Amino acid sequence: MFDGTAAIPDPMTAPGTALADFVRAYPRLFVLTGAGISTASGIPDYRDLDGGWKRRPPVTYQAFVADAATRARYWARSLIGWRRFGSARPNQAHAALARLENDGRIEALVTQNVDGLHQSAGSRAVIDLHGRLDEVRCLQCERRIPREAFQRELEARNPAWRELDALAAPDGDADLDGMDFTSFDVPACTACGGMLKPDVVFFGENVPRERVEKAWAHLAASDAMLVVGSSLMVYSGFRFAREAARSGKPIAAINRGRTRADDLFALKVEGDCAEVLLLI
Secondary structure, rough: OOOEEEEOOOOOOOOHHHHHHHHHHHHOHHHHHHHHHOOOOOOOOOOOOOOOOOOOOEEEHHHHHHOHHHHHHHHHHHHHHHHHOOOOOOOOHHHHHHHHHHHHOEEEEEOOOOOOHHHOOOOEEEOOOEEEEEEEEEEEOEEEEEHHHHHHHHHEEEEHHOOOOOOEEEHHHHHHOOOOOOOOOOOOOOOOOOOOEEEEEOEEOOOOHHHHHHHHHHHHHHOOEEEEEOOOOOHHHHHHHHHHHHHHOEEEOOOOOOOOOOHHOEEEEEHHHHHHHHHO
């Protein structure tokens, strides 16, 4: 538990009031968000209340680039999953953080999500730590394609798959288990013939250095950290909480269930992200 002296929440204070007091006490917040903030927008999360996987872990970068069958499976599921993911809209939690930024209370908002919903809600000081799913990147020539255009190409090449539907899975995936993906036609880059990949950081892939350095700079300029909807089980997000604690910056968190940084928090509120943020 954080052992500083300023704005330590009174355990008898209602959680919403305690969080509001925390935000008022620290005017330059470094905000880190995770999948839990977007579940109310219809995008499922990865983790259960104990921080474990709800389903098998996502495809790794190494498997995606090494195996054509893995790529076919990924893009077939993505063809189905993108319909819901691409039409998702910000919820009240995204809107609440946009208002906080507009009031000058947010130093930077680092999101582990790849849905772009913070920007859609009006946030501007956003670092998309893991990239954005609405772009596709060529791994050879670095050409980028809007995901909507790539969706149309996938559907044109695989017309039978357009009629399928499945339950939504995290980050634009869909539960298409038991299907034969061998005939699924995955297009190559039209400019160079290279391999196309969503412009997001897969498991096993490094976050681009410039994004991390930018986030470190904003953390140094902030006076406290707010975690919203993240279990911090992935190191790329957890390291910011660890550094905030090491440098004496208090941390508040809104999250249902266990996180990797529970022992670092000055305040933890267990509840719905939107319901809690609306109390600030």
